[in-house]
Amino acid sequence: MAKNSMRKHQRSSSSQNNKGSGSIRIISGLWRGRKLPVYDAEGLRPTTDRVKETLFNWIANDIPNARCLDLFAGSGGLGFEAASRQAEEVTLIELNSQAFQQLQQNAQTVKATNINLLNQNSLNFLKQEGQAYDIVFIDPPFRQGLLADTIELLENNHWLNDQALIYIETEKELEMPALPESWQLHREKVAGQVRFQLFIREQ
Template sequence: MVRRNTQKPANKKSTGGFVRIISGLWRGRKLPVYDAEGLRPTTDRVKETLFNWLASDIPQSRCLDLFAGSGGLGFEAASRQAEHVTMLELNKSAKQQLSQNVSNLNANNIEVLQQDSLLFLQQSGTPYDVVFIDPPFRQDLLEKTIALLTTNHWLAPEALIYIETEKELTLPALPQDWQLHREKTAGQVCYRLYQRQAE
């Protein structure tokens, strides 16, 4: 989803209109990003740390990128042999750029939908193994997103859930079966990885 915050975090440097895939099948490829106001791609440093955490979990997994934006997280997962990646992006032009990038990569494991993430999650879902939640800052989307993921059965029994937020944000109450696995701060961004505990 397009990031509409006007205060850009200090560590979010200009991408020059591209995101870079760090590793995997498309290692080193640079993908153009639609230049939407406030778009806030995850930095390479954060992305590299995250995918080090997820290294053994991505291959053959089903991944859901809820606020895809530049697609940096979803493309990285697909490059690292995720079985299937679903990207949701509300902005029409940004979605078109994501679809063009999928075509340019000849990727057959990525689905891009122009969709409001909260409306999408209101359906009953097919469980995903890894979910990326990097919503627009300061729009109060996180609590609703977490509630819908849980209520409508979008999470596999031992799903991994990545949450990237502004550092000052106090997290809403999380489901009791989510255990914090990793947590770091980079500049004005805090990012965390949770694992759902199977019953």
């Protein structure tokens, strides 16, 4: 993959309010208040603390003992937050090797026992036959056309439990691709140039 494409792929879920700060902050749970360093690559688009706090207020009761999947993990802001709040298992998928190494170091720093890290392309991962997850975070690079394929692979390859929660973060102006009929919009907000939505898979 071209170097520029790798930079775009690695960008994803970070809770920094300012990319230059070089860290994410865990809001709640076992590692509450901890700041973890972020690999500050060109093209990193952070998820703000405000958005992350809103999301986890929505799903707080569903996190304990859940199996979570964090696609396009970037800084790991969403995945680490879920793990801190005692998810049973959190799998983070990150393509960029340097961002992945930072995720490994951060997992060691907090002595995480419920985090799995995979250094690979999220779409390639989803092309396998899946083991169903309870909560999935989808925060792909903006304007790269990755969302439609991600949604299709998640649904068709059995990555989702019945009643799974699916979080999607996109650029505000994006026209959403077709969604499976079973995905029902539960919550939605816009913050700045970002739209974030939570779906429930109703079977």
